[in-house]
Amino acid sequence: MSDFINVTLRIWRQPNASAAGEFRTYRLSGVSTHMSFLEMLDVLNEQLMQDGEEPVAFDHDCREGICGTCGVMINGQAHGPDSGTTTCQLHMRRFRDGDTIVIEPWRANSFPVLKDLVVDRAAFDRIIESGGYVSVNTGNPQDANGTLVPRHKAESAMDSAACIGCGACVAACKNASAMLFVSAKVSHLAELPQGQPERDQRVLSMVAQMDAEGFGACTNTNECEAACPKEISVSNIARMNREYFRASLTSK
Numbered sequence: 001m002s003d004f005i006n007v008t009l010r011i012w013r014q015p016n017a018s019a020a021g022e023f024r025t026y027r028l029s030g031v032s033t034h035m036s037f038l039e040m041l042d043v044l045n046e047q048l049m050q051d052g053e054e055p056v057a058f059d060h061d062c063r064e065g066i067c068g069t070c071g072v073m074i075n076g077q078a079h080g081p082d083s084g085t086t087t088c089q090l091h092m093r094r095f096r097d098g099d100t101i102v103i104e105p106w107r108a109n110s111f112p113v114l115k116d117l118v119v120d121r122a123a124f125d126r127i128i129e130s131g132g133y134v135s136v137n138t139g140n141p142q143d144a145n146g147t148l149v150p151r152h153k154a155e156s157a158m159d160s161a162a163c164i165g166c167g168a169c170v171a172a173c174k175n176a177s178a179m180l181f182v183s184a185k186v187s188h189l190a191e192l193p194q195g196q197p198e199r200d201q202r203v204l205s206m207v208a209q210m211d212a213e214g215f216g217a218c219t220n221t222n223e224c225e226a227a228c229p230k231e232i233s234v235s236n237i238a239r240m241n242r243e244y245f246r247a248s249l250t251s252k
Helices: 037-050 121-131 149-163 170-172 181-190 197-210 223-227 235-250
Strands: 004-013 022-032 100-104 113-115
Touching: 004 170, 004 223, 121 197, 149 181, 170 181, 170 223, 181 197, 181 223, 181 235, 197 235
Parallel strands: 004 100
Antiparallel strands: 004 022
């Protein structure tokens, strides 16, 4: 297999939030299969700038699969064809010489397109903000082992905390539901002793904000879990539903 391939890119171009967008076609020759997907876009942008064209706008930051900013739809799949992988971790060896690759932004009303492949995911930030803070009692520092956490709860909380808020779950869901994201954030603190004081108010506020942002209802198709680069389990959604039902009863 050659270390270099030629690809055709069909990329969504949209100059700003109010303008109409369209797909445009670009061709890249001699793309190294060792490049990451974002490095390939860097090469494209260098070519575009040399030709006097506007480079393609796309989100990126750490390029290590941690920050969650790099998400795009690649051939109709959130983050591309590899499971448990962010866009920045996807490599061009996953594609073949002569392939046509369709690249577009997340498609959700709650994630409006700002420019090209960049969407506004501030709705996620507002949901997190609505959850409030975790109470911290003042006084002498508590011994590290003073708060006992069962191992299974600690591991479950850490699994939920792995969510990087990329929005792939929303983009993959036919209803653009944010249930996996919100449930991961709710589950994280609901499992730990430190999250108990605000437990009820947190889930009520975050679900209310999620609804206010216009995200759809859960479809129960589990596509969100399949698209999640951190493989967050849909069991979190069941836990959040229980938390919400419990809080609804006890808050009256």
